[in-house]
Amino acid sequence: MTLQSVAFWVLAVLSAASGVAVFVVDSMARATFALLTSLVGVGLVFLLIDLSYLGVLIVLMMVMEMMVMAVFMIMYMMNPAGLMPMKMVHNSRGAPLIAAGVFLLLVAGVFLAPWPRRRGGPPADPTHALGLSIMGPKMLVMMVVGVAILATMISTTVLATHRGRYDGDRPRPRPEEGR
Amino acid sequence: MRETTPLWTPIALLGALLVLAWAAAAFDSVLGTALRLSGLGDPPREVARLLVQQRRRTPSADTLLMRAGVCGLPVVAVLAAAVLPLGDRPVADLAVGVVWFNAMEVCVWGSLWLTGWGPDSVYPLIGGYRAVAQGLAYELPHMFALITAALGAGSLNMSDVAGAQRGLWFAVWMPVAFAVYLVSALAMAFWGPMSRPVGSDIAGGVRAELSGPDRLVFQTGRYTLLVVAAAAAVPLFLGGGGGPVLPPWLWTLLKTVAVLAVLVWARHRLPAVRMDRFTWLSWLVLIPAALLQMLAVGIVVL
Known part of the structure; x- marks a missing residue:
């Protein structure tokens, strides 16, 4: 080995x-x-x-x-x-049966599926090839989606951080009112 | 890996990390005692004290998880350091060294959370969650700063990034990314302004229940992380081992010491920042600034 x-x-x-x-x-x-x-x-x-x-x-x-x-x-x-x-675990009686069934199904798939033969060799720079195959023809879509996700994240944070425990606009209750 | 490195480089790396971690602790002590040089003896005294101290235990602690967290800290620091060039070449010359460094440094969150969870005690638990919140706050601008340096060099390999700065340091022509990196370097080692996870307002936070050898390993890991965070700035932004007259390894060391000194000094000059305020700053100021910096670098590279 x-x-x-x-x-x-x-x-x-x-x-x-x-x-x-x-x-x-x-x-x-x-x-x-x-x-x-x-x-x-x-x-x-x-x-x-x-x-x-x-x-x-x-x-x-x-x-x-x-x-x-x-x-x-x-x-x-x-x-x-x-x-x-x-x-x-939940459903401790049904779950093992379902899990065993899915496992057997997958194992059967491993042995019954006609696996394709390998064609070609690995590229010199797999990272570069991976980037091209994910992004290449769909660069514009990926960029737009990326910016949209980032904008969503930032605006969520803007909305959330404004109402911190000590930072709000509300006046704080005085100690004698607080009980 | 491109070529095999000689056997002594991992040993040299470990030695350098330990010596620099000790130096950082000693310098911190000297600054803390109003520049009295007697502070230099504090780290060895503390090590001796922790080695003989009896362990304190909490009821129904999850010792396995706590030990995993405590021991994880120095381990991930060393693993992150393995991709940093010591002069010409790193111990492990990964093609995706920048991403590896990033992944190892995210493991620190896990370590801190586990250390906070383990003792089944309220202050460490709060500290652990503070660490995660702070991590989520600093991580995005930090990633953008790393990617900007990689974009400038056109490579994710640390040696290539250092080598791309022969003419001009990245710190000079991408100052925003460098500044963002320095902020996140403080957060990586939960140091100084970013030290709320181990804050004194919650009795030491994550490390409140740590004693004896556990605390020693935790503290060693923390100082090593600070050293690694400082050392990574050298290949990423400060031209790596490049410089006149002196050999590359000595330049790397000198630059690392300079950044480390700034980080340690910052602890004594800047107040600790609350995580939600830092999130505000980080996401509303640092992310847009880092993105604009990346845009500028992208246009120059194109």
């Missing part, structure tokens, strides 16, 4: 095991970071097939995404901030 296949198997086992851990642990925080470990493992596998831009981007995006999830966790959970131990 080459060093690459050793690394692949280590990362694959790590990803699958931490994927299982998401449903086994009894804490929201542990589940979140088990999921993150799993996804980072997948990102690192991309480095093994020389798609370094995609791989590093997956790591970057998944870490940020999980941190945003931590914010929402405290905002919306009934169980206060997920601080209490809790079960990570």
Whole structure:
């Protein structure tokens, strides 16, 4: 076995095991970071097939995404901030059946699908080729969508930060009124 | 990776990071004691104290997550430093070094949040969420500053970015991006004006319950992050190892020390900024400014 296949198997086992851990642990925080470990493992596998831009981007995006999830966790959970131990599965009888069914279906697909043969070789600069294949013919659309998303984000922040706890236009209640 | 680097470079990198982290802590101490040189001895005294201090424990702490967060801090700092050129070449010459640096530095948010969550104590928890809020505030202008430097060089490789500044430093012809980078460098190491996640108003925030070796590792990681944030400014904006007479590695070191000194000094001159006010500044002033800077650089490059 080459060093690459050793690394692949280590990362694959790590990803699958931490994927299982998401449903086994009894804490929201542990589940979140088990999921993150799993996804980072997948990102690192991309480095093994020389798609370094995609791989590093997956790591970057998944870490940020999980941190945003931590914010929402405290905002919306009934169980206060997920601080209490809790079960990570719902519908514990039906879910394994559905999961096993989907798994068997996918495995059957792996063996029954006619896989295409590889044509051509990898490009010299995969990052450049990736950019062209995503953006090339649709550059204008991508740019407009990008600017629209950014404008939405900034205007949301404008609306949200104006009403900070200490910054509002309302006069603050005096101490004797405050009770 | 383009070529293999000699075996001693990772060791040199680790040594340089530790020495600079110690220097930053000592300089901070000297500034804090009204320029008395006795402050130089503070870091070793603190290390000795923390090594023999007994660990304080909180009931129903999630020790696994807390340790992961604490130990993650120095680890991601070193991983981020691996793509920075020490003179000519970095330890790991990744083709997408700028993105790698960005990814490792985002992992700091995770580390801080875990460290804050772990002890099951209210102040660290608040500190952890402050860290995430501050991260979301600084990250976009920071990314735009990094991309602007990469755009100017036409490459995501750190050595190429440094090499593209032979004629003129990026700090000179993209000053806004450089300024935005310096602000986010403070935020990366939650230092000085951006130190609310470990603020004294919440009893030390994230690190409130850390004691003994845990605290030592956390503090080492924090100073190392500050060093790495300063060191990354050198290839990105200050011409890397380029300069007259002296060898590249010495120029890199001198420039890093200069940026580091400015960052440490800023802690003693600027007040800490609340995250929601910083979000306002960051998203309404820094993002548009960084975008205009990127537009200008884009037009020049075209």
